[in-house]
Amino acid sequence: MGRRALVSAGMPAAAFAVLLLALWFGGGRPRPAIEGLPSPGPLTTWGLPLVRLVHDLSAVATVGVLLTAVLLARDEDERRRIARAAAPWALVWAASAALTEVLTLSDFLGLPVGDALRSGVLTTFLYYIPQGQAFLLVTLVALTVAVGALLPLDAGGRALLLALAVFAVLPPAYAGHSASAADHNLAISSLMAHIAGVALWVGGLAGLVAFLPGSAGLPAAVRRFSALALCCFVAVGVSGTINAWVRLGEVSQLWESRYGLLVLAKAAALAALGWFGWRHRRATIAALETEGSRPFLRLATVEVAVMLATVGLAVGLSRTAPPASAGVPGVAQHQHDALGYTLPPYTPGRLVTEIRPDPIALLAVAGLVAAYLAGVRRLSARGEGWPAWRTASWLAGLLVLAYGLAGGVAAYGPAVFSIHAAQYALLGAVGPALLVLGAPLGLYRRAVPTAGEHEDGPWARALSLPWVATALYAAPYVALYLTGLFEAAQTSLAVRLGLQAVVVATAVVFLEVATGVDPLPRPIRPQVRAAMLLAGVAVQAWVALELLAGPLQGPGWYASLALPWGPERNGDQRLGALLGPGAAALTLAALLVLLLLRWRDARRRLSAGAVQAG
Template identity: 30%
Template structure:
C-alpha cells in the first residue's frame, strides 16, 4: 500500500526528536579553545623571545589562549541567546495582541533561550576570574600555581591592564547571568542582550589594538569587529538550539537573523581591514607570523561569508519544509566559526610586525596621533581624522534615517521636513565634532575637551531628539501580524516601558544629566583617570550622548514617552535646573586645582599652553555654551506652553458654544436672576449647600 505525500511528511515529522544542544555548545567551545591553544603553543618560543619574558609553564602557555577562546564563545552564546529571546522569536501574547508586548512574558522557547544566555554569562564570569592569574602568569613568566595567591591577584588587578579588563568582565557577567535566570518578561530581554554586549567591551579595549600609534583607529575598529563577531556566532548557535528543540517559527527567526548576519559580516570585513591596515604592512601579510595568522583568519571569514550566502540561497527558502537541512549545515558553519575564533585569539599572543615609526612621540602614544598646530576657531575645521566609532555611527544614523524616510514615502505617508532637517543637522554635527580638529584636540587640552563635551551633551542630542527617530521607525514599518510583533511593535513597547517612565521623570532626568557633569569634573582623580585612557574617552563620549539625548527627549523631544508632562511643568523644571547647569561652569572658572595637569604636561604639545588659563577658558565655555541650547529649549517650551494654553481656550470656547459647560450655564442663570431682582447671596449659599 502506497503512502501519500502528507502521510510521509507526518511520519518524518514524528521521527524528529527534541535534542539537547549542550553537547554541541561544548563541541563549539572546545574547537575554538583547542585551535587557539595549539597555534599559540606552536608559536611559544617566538613570542617569548619577542616579549623578553621567561616561560611561565605549560599550564599558562596552553590554558591562557584556550580559556580566552572559551570566553569569547561563551560571550557569543550569551549575546545570541538573549537577542534570540528578544527579537528572533515572539513572546507569549494572549489573544495575539501586539499592543500588550510591553507586558508580555516569554514562551517556553524564549525561557530556554534566556536560561542559556544566563548560564553562558555566569560561565563567562568564572572564566574571567580564572584569566586574572593566567594573565599575570603570562606577562611575568611566573608559574600559574604561584599566581593563585591573594597577593598576586592584587598585583594583577592593580598593575596589569589585561587582568583589569577581565576583572571588569566578571563584574558585568555575573549580574547579567543572575538577572537572566530570574527575569522572564519580554521587556527585560533587550536589556540583558545589551548587558551581554557590555560584557565583551572591556576585552576590546586591551591588546595590540589599544597600544602604540593609531590606537584610536585600532581600538575602535577592534570593538566593532569583536562585538559583531559575537552577534554573528551567537545568533546562529541560538537558532541551532531552537531548531533542535523543535521550536516554532524557526523560519521567522532565521530570516531575521539573516539580516543581522549580513550587516555583521560587512562590519567585520570593514573593521578588520582597518585594523589590519594600521598594524601590518601589506608586505608583511605573507612574510611574518602575525601576517600569516591574519591571512588564515581572513580566509576563514571569506569561507563563512560564502556559507552565509548558501544559507540565503538554499536553506532559508526551504526552512519550513526541511528544517533539518538548515540545522546540519549550521552546525558545520559554527564549527568553522569556532575555528576562526581560535585563530583570531592567537593574534593577542603573537607580536605584530615592528611599527612603521619606531620612534613614536609621547603624544602619539597617548592620543594615537600627533598634533602640529594650535587649534583656532577656523583651523579646527580644516583638520580631519575620521572617528571610527562616532563618525561611523553618524554615517549609519544618517543612512538609516534616510532609508526609513524612503519607506515612509513609498507607503504614501507624510513626514515633517523639519524632523528630517533636525536629524541631519544632528548627525552632521556629531560627525564634525568627533572627526574634525575639535575631536582631535579634545584629549590635548581642557578647553577643547569642554567644547566637545558641550556639543555632544547639549547640541547633538537636542537636534537628534527633535528628529523623532522612533516615530519614523513606527511610520516606516507596519505592525506585525497578530502574535508576531516586529520593528513597529518593538519600538512602541519601548516607548511605553516602565523603566523609561522612571528615567524620564523630570526629577530623575534632571539629576542624571547633572550627575555626570558634576561627578566628572568635581572628582579630580576620576577626571585624570578618564582622560589618560582611550577607553575613558570613549566612555565619556557615550555618556555625554546618551545622557543628553535622554534629557532633551523628555524636555522637547518629538517621540512619544510613557508619561510626558505638560509643557508648563517641563518649563518649570528647566527653570529650576538652569542655575545648576550654569553654576558648574562658574565653579570650574574659579577652581584652584588644575584638572589633568600631569597628563597635559607630558603630552609635549608643540605650542605653549597655560593650563590654568586654559581651564578658566574651559569653564567659560561650559557656562556660555550651555546657555545657548538651554535658552533655545526654554523658548521652545515657552512657545509650546502658550500653544497648549491657546488650544485649551479654544476647546473651552467650543464647549461653551455647544452648551455643555454646566458652570458657565449656571453663571448665566444667576446673572439672569440678578437682572430680575432676585437675592444672589441667598441663591449662591443655597447652591453651595446643595453641592455639599
C-alpha cells in the same frame, strides 16, 4: 553518538584545531625553556591560549543565548527558558576569565603558576595592571550575568543582561597587542567594535541553530537576525581592517610577516562568511516558508562551524607577535604615549582637517542613520508621509555627533581644554537637540505597529519624570568637574568613551522629556517643560562658574602632555568656560523659545476653536 551530538562536539574541536595550527604557524607555540632565563612552564604556555579560546567561545555563547531570548524568540515562556540557558555558559565564562588571570600572571612574571600565586603580587596585578583589571572585570560581570539569568526577569531585565554581556566582552581589548600599537587608541577602539560585532553575529546565529530549529517563529526570527547579521558583518570587516592597518603599518607586511598572513587568513574566512550570508538571502531564507527549515539549518550549521574556527584563528593571532613598528619620527614619545596618537600643533583650520576615526562611534552613527531611514522608507511603502525637515534634523544631529566623536574637536579635545568644552557642548546639547527634533520615537511608533506595547513600561515611566530626566542631565557634569573624573577620562580611552556616551544619552532623555516633541507615557504641562529647560540652562551656568572660579582641571594630565604649542592653562580654561557651557546654554534657550512659541500657538488654536464653537 547521534549526529547532532557529533556536530556539536566537532565544531569546538575544529576551533581548537585551528588554534593549534595558528600557534604553530605564527610562532605563538611554546618554546623550550632557555637555561638561566625565567619560564612560566608548559602549563602556562599551552594553557593560556587554550583557556583563552574557552573564554572567548563561552562569551560568544552567553551573548548569543541572551540575544536569542531578547530579540529572536517568539513568546514569553520560550524567552524565559532560553534566558535561563545562559547561566551555565556565563559560569564557564567567569571561570575561564578567572583562570586566564592566573595564567596571565604566570606568563607576566615568567614563573610557574604555583610560584606566581605564592609571589604575593596577585592583588597588585588584578587592581593595577591592565591585563589583570580587564579579566577581573570580566569575571565579575560574567558572574552577575550568570546569577541574573536564573532570575524570573521581564523583557527589560533580559535586555539589561544582554547589554552587560556585550559590555563584558570588551575589556580584553585592553590586554592584547592593540594596547601597544602605534596608535593604540584607534587600535583598541577598533578591536572593541570588532569583538562586539563578532559576539553578536556568531552568538546570534548559534542561538538560532541551537534553540529555534523547530520553532514556528523561526522564519520571523531569521529575518530579524538577518538585518543584524548584515550590520555585524560590516562592523567586523571595517573594524578588522582598521585594526590590521594600525598593527601592520605597511601593506607589504600582509605577505611579508606571519602575522600578516594570519590576518589574510581571517580576511578569507570573513569573505567565506559573507558568501554564506549572501546565500541565505538568496535562497534559504525564502525557502523557510516553502521547503521548511532544513536548508537554512544545514547551511547555518556549516556557517557556525566556520565562525568558531575563525575564533580559534583569532586567538592564535592574538598570541602572534605583530611586525615591529618603526614609530613616528619627529614626535615627542611622551606625547604619543599619553594621548595614544600623534597630534600636530593646533591651528583653527585643523579642527576641520584633523580627524580621529573612532570605529565604535562611526558604526553607531551609521546604524542610527540606517535605522531612521528604514523607518521613513517603511512609512513611504505604506503610503504614509514623514516630514522631510524631521529627517534632515535627525541626520544633522548625527553629523554633529560624528564630528564631535571623530572630527577635529575629538582629536584636540584631550589636549586643549577649551576644545574639550566645545566638544561637550556638541555632544551634550547641539547634537541631542537636533536628534530630538527628528522625533525618533514618533517615527518608531508609526513604523513598527507593535512599538506601543512597551511605551508605558516602568523604565519609560521613570525616565519621563521631569525631576529624573533633569537629574540625569546634570549628573555627568557634576561627576566630570567635581570628582576628578575629568583627568581619568583623559588618561583612559574606556572612561572617555563611556562618559561621552552617557553625556549624549542623558541629554537625549532630558530633551525628549523637556521638549515634548514625541509622545511620552505621562502628560507633562508646558510650564513644567519650560522649567526643565531653565534648569538645564542653570546647569550649564553652574559649569561655567565652576570652571571660571574653581581649580584648574586635570593639572597632572596636561603636565604629562607637555605640549610645546599648548595654550596658557588659566586663559584656556576661562575660554572653555565661556565657549562650551555658553553654546550649550544658547541651544537650550533656543529650545525654550520654540517651546513657548508652540505653547502660544496651541493656546490661540484652542481659543479660536472655543469662539467658533460659541
